[in-house]
Amino acid sequence: MDREATLHDVAGKVGVSPRTVSRVVNDEGGYSPETRKKVLAAIEELRYRPNMVARALITKRSGTVGLVGGDMTDPFFPALAEGIQHRAREAGQTMFFASTGSDPDRQAEVLRSFWARAVDGVIVFPALDSIDQLTDYGRRGLPIVVVDDLVEAPNVACVLFDLPEGGRLAAQHLLSAGRRRMGVISATVSPPRRRHRERGFVAALTEADGDHLPAVIAEADPTVRGGEAGFAELLSLMPDLDGIFAYNDLVAIGAMRAAAASGRRVPEDIAVVGCDDIEMSTYITPALTTIRLDRGRLSNEAVAALHDLIDAPAQRRQPVVLPVELVARESA
Amino acid sequence: MDREATLHDVAGKVGVSPRTVSRVVNDEGGYSPETRKKVLAAIEELRYRPNMVARALITKRSGTVGLVGGDMTDPFFPALAEGIQHRAREAGQTMFFASTGSDPDRQAEVLRSFWARAVDGVIVFPALDSIDQLTDYGRRGLPIVVVDDLVEAPNVACVLFDLPEGGRLAAQHLLSAGRRRMGVISATVSPPRRRHRERGFVAALTEADGDHLPAVIAEADPTVRGGEAGFAELLSLMPDLDGIFAYNDLVAIGAMRAAAASGRRVPEDIAVVGCDDIEMSTYITPALTTIRLDRGRLSNEAVAALHDLIDAPAQRRQPVVLPVELVARESA
DNA sequence: CTGAAAGCGCTTACAG
DNA sequence: CTGAAAGCGCTTACAG
Numbered sequence: 017m018d019r020e021a022t023l024h025d026v027a028g029k030v031g032v033s034p035r036t037v038s039r040v041v042n043d044e045g046g047y048s049p050e051t052r053k054k055v056l057a058a059i060e061e062l063r064y065r066p067n068m069v070a071r072a073l074i075t076k077r078s079g080t081v082g083l084v085g086g087d088m089t090d091p092f093f094p095a096l097a098e099g100i101q102h103r104a105r106e107a108g109q110t111m112f113f114a115s116t117g118s119d120p121d122r123q124a125e126v127l128r129s130f131w132a133r134a135v136d137g138v139i140v141f142p143a144l145d146s147i148d149q150l151t152d153y154g155r156r157g158l159p160i161v162v163v164d165d166l167v168e169a170p171n172v173a174c175v176l177f178d179l180p181e182g183g184r185l186a187a188q189h190l191l192s193a194g195r196r197r198m199g200v201i202s203a204t205v206s207p208p209r210r211r212h213r214e215r216g217f218v219a220a221l222t223e224a225d226g227d228h229l230p231a232v233i234a235e236a237d238p239t240v241r242g243g244e245a246g247f248a249e250l251l252s253l254m255p256d257l258d259g260i261f262a263y264n265d266l267v268a269i270g271a272m273r274a275a276a277a278s279g280r281r282v283p284e285d286i287a288v289v290g291c292d293d294i295e296m297s298t299y300i301t302p303a304l305t306t307i308r309l310d311r312g313r314l315s316n317e318a319v320a321a322l323h324d325l326i327d328a329p330a331q332r333r334q335p336v337v338l339p340v341e342l343v344a345r346e347s348a
Numbered sequence: 349m350d351r352e353a354t355l356h357d358v359a360g361k362v363g364v365s366p367r368t369v370s371r372v373v374n375d376e377g378g379y380s381p382e383t384r385k386k387v388l389a390a391i392e393e394l395r396y397r398p399n400m401v402a403r404a405l406i407t408k409r410s411g412t413v414g415l416v417g418g419d420m421t422d423p424f425f426p427a428l429a430e431g432i433q434h435r436a437r438e439a440g441q442t443m444f445f446a447s448t449g450s451d452p453d454r455q456a457e458v459l460r461s462f463w464a465r466a467v468d469g470v471i472v473f474p475a476l477d478s479i480d481q482l483t484d485y486g487r488r489g490l491p492i493v494v495v496d497d498l499v500e501a502p503n504v505a506c507v508l509f510d511l512p513e514g515g516r517l518a519a520q521h522l523l524s525a526g527r528r529r530m531g532v533i534s535a536t537v538s539p540p541r542r543r544h545r546e547r548g549f550v551a552a553l554t555e556a557d558g559d560h561l562p563a564v565i566a567e568a569d570p571t572v573r574g575g576e577a578g579f580a581e582l583l584s585l586m587p588d589l590d591g592i593f594a595y596n597d598l599v600a601i602g603a604m605r606a607a608a609a610s611g612r613r614v615p616e617d618i619a620v621v622g623c624d625d626i627e628m629s630t631y632i633t634p635a636l637t638t639i640r641l642d643r644g645r646l647s648n649e650a651v652a653a654l655h656d657l658i659d660a661p662a663q664r665r666q667p668v669v670l671p672v673e674l675v676a677r678e679s680a
Numbered sequence: 681c682t683g684a685a686a687g688c689g690c691t692t693a694c695a696g
Numbered sequence: 697c698t699g700a701a702a703g704c705g706c707t708t709a710c711a712g
Contacts, residue, residue, distance in 0.1 A: 020488075022705055033683045038707065046681060068464040069404045070705035073688045078401065080444075080465070088430040091423070091627075098420040101446055110461045112412075113445045114433055129442045132400040133412070156352075240631065269631055295423075299572065299601055301633040354689055365699045370691065378697060402689035405704045 021062035029058040041066055072134050081322060082112040082130040082138040084123060086205065090238065091266065091294040092311070099315025100139060107323065109136065118205045120146040127153055137322045139163065144207055159325035161318050165210055166335060173321040174335035175314065182307040183216025185342040186261045186289040189305070191224055193348060195259030195287055198231045201246035201271060203238040203263040213291060213307075217261050230254065236270075238263055243270020244277075251278070258286055259348070265290035265297045265306055272302070272347060287348035302346035313338055353394035361390040373398055404466050413654060414444040414462040414470040416455060418537065422570065423598065423626040424643070431647025432471060439655065441468065450537045452478040459485055469654045471495065476539055491657035493650050497542055498667060505653040506667035507646065514639040515548025517674040518593045518621040521637070523556055525680060527591030527619055530563045533578035533603060535570040535595040545623060545639075549593050562586065568602075570595055575602020576609075583610070590618055591680070597622035597629045597638055604634070604679060619680035634678035645670055 023041070027034040032051060039047050040055045047055075058064070072078035081104045085093055101111045112130055116123040123143040130138055137159035142150060147167050154160050154171040162174045190198060198221060202214050214233065221229045234249035236242035246267060250257055262268035268290030272282050280286050282302055290297060293308035317336050324333070355373070359366040364383060371379050372387045379387075390396070404410035413436045417425055433443045444462055448455040455475040462470055469491035474482060479499050486492050486503040494506045522530060530553065534546050546565065553561045566581035568574035578599060582589055594600035600622030604614050612618050614634055622629060625640035649668050656665070 024705075034706080035683055035708095036681090039682090042707090048681065051681080065460065065464050067405075067466075067705055068461075069401055069410065069466045070688090071707075072401045073399075073405055073690085073705080074707045076688085078465070088426040088433070091426075094420040094423075094426045097429075097445070098447060101420070105446065105457075110465060111445055113429070113443055114437065115430060125437075128397065129400075132397050133410070133442060134399075134401045240627075273631070295572075296628045296631065299605070299628065299632055356689075366690080367699055368697090371698090374691090380697065383697080399689055402704090403691075405689080405706085406691045408704085 020067070021064040022067070023064070025062055026055065026058045026064050029062065030054045076134060077136050078134040079108055080110050080112055080133065080135045081319075082114070082126075082135040084126050084130075084138055084140040085113070085115045086118045086141050086143070087115050088113075090264075091296060092264065092292045092309070095311045096315055099312055100319055103315060103319035107319075116141075116143045118143045120144060120149065124149055127158075131156075131158060137161070137326050139318045139322060142167075144205065157329075159322060159329065161322045161325065163314065163318060171325060171329055173325050173333055175317050175321055175338065176335060177309050177314070177338045178340050179212035180216030180219070182291060182309075182340040182342075183213040183218070183261065184220040185340070186213075186291070186307060187217045187220035187224070189289060189342055189344065190259040190261070190287055190348060191221070193259075193283070193287055196229060197254055197257050198229065198259045198261065199234065199250035199254060199257050200231065200261045201234050201236050201243060201250065201263055201267050203242070203267070204235050205238060206263070213261075213263070232257075236263070236267060238267055240266050240270040240273070243267035243272075244274040245270075247271040247274035247278075260286060260288045262288065262290050265292045265294045265304055268304055268306065268347070269296070269300060272300075272304075283346065283348050289342075289348045293343055298345070305345045305348040306343055308341050308343045310338065310340075352399070353396040354399070355396075357394055358387065358390045358396050361394065362386045408466060409468050410466040411441050412444055412465065412467045413441050413651075414446070414458075414467040416458050416462075416470055416472040417445070417447045418450045418473050418475070419447050420445075422596075423628060424596065424624045424641070427643045428647055431644055432651055435647060435651035439651075448475045450475045452476060452481065456481055459490075463488075463490060469493070469658050471650045471654060474499075476537065489661075491654060491661065493654045493657065495646070495650060503657060503661055505657050505665055507649050507653055507670065508667060509641050509646070509670045510672050511544035512548030512551070514623060514641075514672040514674075515545040515550070515593065516552040517672070518545075518623075518639060519549045519552035519556070521621060521674055521676065522591040522593065522619055522680060523553070525591075525615070525619055528561060529586055529589050530561065530591045530593070531566065531582035531586060531589050532563060532593045533566050533568050533575060533582065533595055533599050535574070535599070536567050537570060538595070545593075545595070564589075568595070568599060570599055572598050572602040572605070575599035575604075576606040577602075579603040579606035579610075592618060592620045594620065594622045597624045597626045597636055600636055600638065600679070601628070601632060604632075604636075615678065615680050621674075621680045625675055630677070637677045637680040638675055640673050640675045642670065642672075 023034045026037045114126040120143045139161045151169040154169040160172045232253040234246040236246035290306035297304035355366045358369045446458040452475045471493045483501040486501040492504045564585040566578040568578035622638035625638045629636035
């Protein structure tokens with residue numbers, strides 16, 4: 017438990033200046049092969065590792081990226097966090113993680129903490145009403161990738177799924193299965209301006225049949241529990257409901273459970289379409305028909321966009337829109 | 349996008365020394381109320397935030413904890429990460445996360461990266477054969493909480509579930525349901541020395557009926573796929589198998605799927621007990637009987653143990669063993 | 681090819 | 697109650 021070796025220690029051991037050791041550590045060139053060899057040997061012997069904290073203090077780069085999520089226990093999230101962490105590490109970066117529970121105050125706290133620790137950039141699943149925060153940090157120079165929302169500001173890039181198309185696909189699938197009395201379960205954590213899947217769904221219904229097709233909307237937590245509650249609400253609005261589009265797969269699963277509990281069969285009486293395509297959806301009975309969002313793709317695009325932003329901060333860029341697809345299984 | 353305000357800027361604005369500003373920022377006392385008020389006002393006006401990087405360089409404390417996991421996509425993990433992150437934030441710390449895929453080389457890389465970034469401590473789900481690494485970092489002064497394994501070293505504390513008891517409970521449950529031809533599916537990522545649940549299971553069988561009760565063991569990946577393969581292997585070893593204890597719930601779900609695919613009914617023909625109690629287990633059909641591991645409790649204990657270690661490094665402590673319970677549902 | 685000096689933004693003894 | 701000085705472990709101009 018002695019002190020860790022420093023650049024200075026290595027220099028002393030070899031008999032060169034710290035500047036020279038710094039050169040070889042960072043592969044800058046400008047030293048003889050012998051010098052290099054001796055320095056490397058000393059580094060090995062002293063187990064020298066560059067102190068990233070000291071380096072960060074000068075360079076303003078800490079080799080870290082921050083991931084700001086809503087809630088790690090949302091099954092949509094882990095694969096994403098894993099992918100981002102993986103990509104970041106390939107670039108020599110370490111990942112911070114913090115969740116906000118969609119609360120803007122907690123998001124502010126998280127951003128402040130990340131900023132004070134000199135993160136190179138952040139990937140954010142924005143909390144409710146937090147665009148101003150993000151714009152502000154972007155202006156102050158923090159590279160930000162926003163997922164699933166549009167914000168225009170310096171140093172901010174956006175990556176999103178084509179959720180309107182997802183809603184449309186769900187509607188078409190339900191319609192072609194002969195469903196005519198539809199309900200959608202939206203999420204309380206999703207502000208009106210971000211309800212793209214719902215809008216796509218309703219738009220497709222309208223296109224299909226003028227505005228004569230009724231559609232009721234319920235709001236719920238984005239959980240299985242929420243889905244159960246949402247189903248009850250939908251039913252109270254439209255007792256002869258025969259098709260449901262759910263905010264996500266968890267909600268869809270909740271809706272199916274509530275349907276079963278009320279004596280209705282899925283898909284015979286009520287067809288259900290989810291969104292996300294989490295692993296569980298293939299294992300439940302009936303297996304869930306859903307809109308697949310490719311999380312691996314999202315991880316890659318988000319990290320790529322972030323590195324882009326870090327390398328060329330000035331340049332503005334277009335939002336990246338990721339395609340979605342409908343996966344037909346048993347529930348619809 | 350100007351430069352951020354520093355202690356020096358605040359001092360200049362108020363007309364005091366940086367030392368004085370530092371005092372009020374850190375609530376050290378030793379300043380007049382008026383000075384304090386003026387400093388606070390200047391901080392507000394300049395939007396001053398302490399630079400944690402600079403602070404860390406001196407104090408050797410960065411206000412960060414590292415979580416080193418196997419794989420975020422293991423459904424056991426997210427709730428844990430969420431809990432740890434939550435507790436850490438309550439203590440003013442930010443969480444690093446990296447996964448190792450149970451690969452010791454990747455774990456070494458992760459630990460090196462965390463160490464170079466001056467983490468205050470780490471919570472580790474150890475990769476295969478990586479005790480030496482952990483012992484080494486402990487000796488060098490890194491506070492480490494090891495989950496689910498026993499390692500004796502300075503600065504290392506251990507938190508584990510009572511897995512032998514879990515195995516015992518599973519065996520007793522299966523026995524009392526009249527099962528006599530048992531199989532266990534173990535995980536390839538779990539080294540022999542860490543197979544406590546399996547040992548507990550076999551021990552209970554032996555106690556119950558001398559050593560006449562046969563039990564076959566298969567090895568598989570800790571996934572649904574793995575469970576399917578494990579079931580096939582078990583069946584080839586013992587065609588009239590009637591009870592299975594699986595490494596975790598994912599494996600149990602895989603085994604149930606394979607059983608159904610082979611025309612066997614669960615639990616009538618084969619009873620299945622899992623381990624972990626992930627959310628999915630309550631939603632599949634039949635609902636899974638399993639050994640519940642309380643992840644919230646684990647998060648709390650791990651973070652508490654880490655803070656203990658940070659506050660009183662010298663002191664050795666006993667491993668913390670967390671109780672487990674069997675949750676009887678439909679599969680056994 | 682190599683090094684002396686300054687400094688990143690703080691805290692830590694120490695003196696008054 | 698307050699401040700001048702040194703230094704954490706590096707990198708960044710700059711000079712030779």
